[in-house]
Amino acid sequence: MATTLDKVDVVTVGAGWTGGIIAAEAAKAGLKVVSIERGRERGTEDFLRVHDEYRYAIRYELMQDLSKETITFRNKRDQRALPMRTMGSFLLGEGLGGAGTHWNGQTWRFLPYDFEIKTLSDKKYGADKLGPEYQLQDWGITYDELEPYYDTFEKTAGLSGDDTNPFAGKRSNPFPTPPMKKTPILQKFENATKDLGYTAFMIPSANLSEAYTNPDGQTINACMYCGFCERFGCEYGAKTSPEITVIPTARETGNFEVRFHSNVVEVLHEGGKATGVRYVNWMSGEEFIQPAETVVLTSYVMNNAKLLMVSDIGEMYDPKTGRGTLGRNYCYQILPGATGFFDEQFNTFMGAGSLGMAIDDFNGDNFDHSDLDFLHGSLLTMTQTGVRPIATNPVPPDTPSWGAEFKKASIENYTRVLSVGSEGASLPHRDNYLTLDPTYKDAYGVPLLQLTYNFTDQDRALHKFITEKAVEIMEEMGAKQTIGSNPITDYDIVPYQTTHNTGGTVMGADPATSVVNNYLQHWDMDNLFVVGAGNFAHNGGYNPTGTVGALAYRAAEGIIKYSKEGGSLV
Amino acid sequence: MADEKKDVSRRDFLKTAGVATGALVGGGVIGGLIGYNAKDGGNATKEGERSGGRADQSAGSPSGRMFFTNDHDFNILSEATERIFPEDDLGPGAIGLGVPYFIDHQLAGAYGNNEKEYMQGPFYAPQATQGYQSRLRRKDIFLQGIHKMEQEAQNRFETSFAELDGDQMDEIITAFQKDEVEMEGVSAAFFFRLLRSAVLEGAYSDPMYGGNKGMEGWKMKGFPGHQAAYIDKIDSEDFVEIDPQSLGGHH
Numbered sequence: 001m002a003t004t005l006d007k008v009d010v011v012t013v014g015a016g017w018t019g020g021i022i023a024a025e026a027a028k029a030g031l032k033v034v035s036i037e038r039g040r041e042r043g044t045e046d047f048l049r050v051h052d053e054y055r056y057a058i059r060y061e062l063m064q065d066l067s068k069e070t071i072t073f074r075n076k077r078d079q080r081a082l083p084m085r086t087m088g089s090f091l092l093g094e095g096l097g098g099a100g101t102h103w104n105g106q107t108w109r110f111l112p113y114d115f116e117i118k119t120l121s122d123k124k125y126g127a128d129k130l131g132p133e134y135q136l137q138d139w140g141i142t143y144d145e146l147e148p149y150y151d152t153f154e155k156t157a158g159l160s161g162d163d164t165n166p167f168a169g170k171r172s173n174p175f176p177t178p179p180m181k182k183t184p185i186l187q188k189f190e191n192a193t194k195d196l197g198y199t200a201f202m203i204p205s206a207n208l209s210e211a212y213t214n215p216d217g218q219t220i221n222a223c224m225y226c227g228f229c230e231r232f233g234c235e236y237g238a239k240t241s242p243e244i245t246v247i248p249t250a251r252e253t254g255n256f257e258v259r260f261h262s263n264v265v266e267v268l269h270e271g272g273k274a275t276g277v278r279y280v281n282w283m284s285g286e287e288f289i290q291p292a293e294t295v296v297l298t299s300y301v302m303n304n305a306k307l308l309m310v311s312d313i314g315e316m317y318d319p320k321t322g323r324g325t326l327g328r329n330y331c332y333q334i335l336p337g338a339t340g341f342f343d344e345q346f347n348t349f350m351g352a353g354s355l356g357m358a359i360d361d362f363n364g365d366n367f368d369h370s371d372l373d374f375l376h377g378s379l380l381t382m383t384q385t386g387v388r389p390i391a392t393n394p395v396p397p398d399t400p401s402w403g404a405e406f407k408k409a410s411i412e413n414y415t416r417v418l419s420v421g422s423e424g425a426s427l428p429h430r431d432n433y434l435t436l437d438p439t440y441k442d443a444y445g446v447p448l449l450q451l452t453y454n455f456t457d458q459d460r461a462l463h464k465f466i467t468e469k470a471v472e473i474m475e476e477m478g479a480k481q482t483i484g485s486n487p488i489t490d491y492d493i494v495p496y497q498t499t500h501n502t503g504g505t506v507m508g509a510d511p512a513t514s515v516v517n518n519y520l521q522h523w524d525m526d527n528l529f530v531v532g533a534g535n536f537a538h539n540g541g542y543n544p545t546g547t548v549g550a551l552a553y554r555a556a557e558g559i560i561k562y563s564k565e566g567g568s569l570v
Numbered sequence: 571m572a573d574e575k576k577d578v579s580r581r582d583f584l585k586t587a588g589v590a591t592g593a594l595v596g597g598g599v600i601g602g603l604i605g606y607n608a609k610d611g612g613n614a615t616k617e618g619e620r621s622g623g624r625a626d627q628s629a630g631s632p633s634g635r636m637f638f639t640n641d642h643d644f645n646i647l648s649e650a651t652e653r654i655f656p657e658d659d660l661g662p663g664a665i666g667l668g669v670p671y672f673i674d675h676q677l678a679g680a681y682g683n684n685e686k687e688y689m690q691g692p693f694y695a696p697q698a699t700q701g702y703q704s705r706l707r708r709k710d711i712f713l714q715g716i717h718k719m720e721q722e723a724q725n726r727f728e729t730s731f732a733e734l735d736g737d738q739m740d741e742i743i744t745a746f747q748k749d750e751v752e753m754e755g756v757s758a759a760f761f762f763r764l765l766r767s768a769v770l771e772g773a774y775s776d777p778m779y780g781g782n783k784g785m786e787g788w789k790m791k792g793f794p795g796h797q798a799a800y801i802d803k804i805d806s807e808d809f810v811e812i813d814p815q816s817l818g819g820h821h
Contacts, residue, residue: 074700085703
């Protein structure tokens with residue numbers, strides 16, 4: 001029997017970037033906010049002994065406890081989906097700050113092209129260049145409309161960068177802090193790309209080049225380049241994270257509470273309105289109902305979609321008919337690249353999560369696709385994030401994978417290998433989607449989310465193209481041996497690739513093809529907002545968090561407006 | 571044998587290939603991916619001197635056992651880890667680094683018990699892209715794998731695994747890598763991958779876990795371990811050598 005608690009103005013599911021941003025903005029506006037977080041309280045003081053590759057990077061200390069909940073996966077519909085029993089392809093976060101604690105901090109704006117991809121591609125290349133099975137669609141918002149929210153997020157984060165990317169959308173303000181250090185490794189990339197006629201610039205970084213106090217009065221410290229960023233928390237408070245910015249901002253208002261160890265299992269609703277959430281405190285085993293004027297789903301892509309599905313809100317996507325919106329347009333990314341072996345040694349063990357340079361010459365529609373069999377593209381990067389010895393054992397081709405020769409080669413090359421990386425855009429396909437699993441359940445008896453996903457011909461063509469560019473750059477950098485990525489075959493959930501999952505609760509201008517409007521307000525329920533990378537109508541050629549942050553500020557504005565005026569915001 | 575390794579590795583590790591070979595984008599796997607193209611043998615190394623391995627224990631050190639109950643199993647594990655990461659002119663191998671004790675300790679805890687992993691049934695044979703689907707926990711996989719290695723040694727050479735020549739051990743390890751040995755509830759290739767990963771984890775994790783003895787793994791590799799900051803060094807044009815530091819020595 002669930003205990004019903006006192007009603008609040010806003011309840012968020014999870015206290016990471018999106019929940020934190022909405023909590024901070026709503027609480028500042030005087031609304032009473034509760035975040036229901038299944039993980040633990042944590043902060044900078046918990047990371048003083050964090051330089052432990054085994055615990056954090058290999059055994060996933062900060063990640064979701066899959067014994068309680070995971071997803072199931074298959075490549076295609078005629079296969080049996082099976083649980084992702086161990087973490088692999090992507091790393092789900094848990095606890096205060098969510099994935100915003102263990103991220104690298106590479107913080108991008110998507111290109112103006114991304115938001116109008118359907119209109120612009122059709123106009124330039126004719127209707128459905130890729131074929132009708134690719135469900136490209138505009139986002140229902142333009143870059144110019146989203147720009148002020150990007151600006152706000154960047155100021156909250158104190159982003160470090162330079163404004164020299166010739167392909168970037170127009171900025172209303174410069175980066176809040178100067179770019180990170182251009183190390184010798186990065187200079188090598190800059191010189192090579194310049195020689196090839198491209199324009200390299202510093203990756204916008206949420207590891208800050210200098211101490212910074214944001215407009216909310218929260219201070220982020222200067223990065224020490226310790227080389228332990230992704231999969232770790234920052235012991236200096238120098239990697240912008242929810243728990244050092246928006247969470248304390250929300251708490252300082254006196255209008256905000258985070259309720260820990262509490263797992264939301266259902267969104268309650270009645271008569272077309274959300275009434276609150278039901279959750280289980282997994283420490284006591286007690287069940288609670290938290291009523292709220294406005295319910296905001298701010299957990300990860302997977303769980304936002306799952307909560308809508310198990311709560312029977314919206315129409316499930318059916319890949320056979322193309323009807324329904326919930327679970328539609330799940331996208332990921334591809335990671336073509338090139339590895340270069342050098343004679344000289346580099347300080348590759350030093351670094352920061354967002355330390356790097358990039359070129360955008362082959363991203364978005366920054367180059368002509370008329371004679372190419374794909375759309376979109378990828379940034380190409382040289383990062384120096386700090387390589388660690390358990391995970392990094394590079395050896396040239398034709399070396400055994402164990403034994404004496406392996407040992408010698410992996411030690412020799414640990415500091416003699418550089419890689420050109422990328423994050424190839426992922427375009428929605430009819431057969432890639434999210435639904436509920438019919439067999440497997442989580443620790444609370446709720447069905448697991450089921451992912452059906454495979455790489456597409458678009459992915460394969462783009463992968464090949466970007467790999468060639470990466471090889472070209474690495475060769476120009478002077479590697480004695482350059483190895484390009486192997487062509488992609490089937491998506492495999494085992495090896496780590498990227499935690500850039502998107503879609504399933506897509507935003508848009510048309511309720512027939514989107515779950516939420518451009519305030520992230522649910523089409524069927526005015527007082528329900530769904531916020532995160534799940535809103536992406538496709539995935540761009542960058543890290544997603546900058547756009548997630550911008551969308552969260554947009555949603556926060558909508559939530560505050562809704563609290564005063566009610567009704568649909570569009 | 572070496573060419574077989576190459577084939578196996580392609581199948582096992584490059585399947586997805588969505589990953590840039592050796593690329594570190596997003597941080598991850600990976601370094602070793604390229605390396606899975608094995609070619610020439612190279613596994614047969616001379617038997618070097620080994621220190622601090624096998625079943626020897628000394629008081630007050632991490633070299634005690636929490637998981638393995640008998641010396642026989644532990645010695646097989648030790649010899650197999652040494653073949654995977656042998657002592658050479660660069661420095662100690664797995665035994666000298668304490669890797670067998672590291673693995674023993676891990677099997678006794680959260681790792682061996684798959685504590686943070688989804689272990690509910692039903693269990694089905696997976697597609698290659700669906701990953702770990704065994705009902706077995708890692709501690710059971712290791713113990714079974716070691717028993718199977720011994721069985722293979724008896725079948726092939728009528729000798730205990732721990733008494734074999736290096737080449738003979740390599741033949742058996744390769745048979746596991748190639749999935750040519752029958753195991754219950756898990757594939758031999760999966761056991762091999764677990765074992766190989768665990769060896770590297772033991773060689774290069776902080777010494778407080780019982781491996782990487784004396785930080786010798788880090789010293790060989792040029793990894794400085796726990797360092798507070800590189801802000802004053804990262805601009806250096808030259809490679810910077812730094813004495814490593816352990817979290818365990820940092821109270």
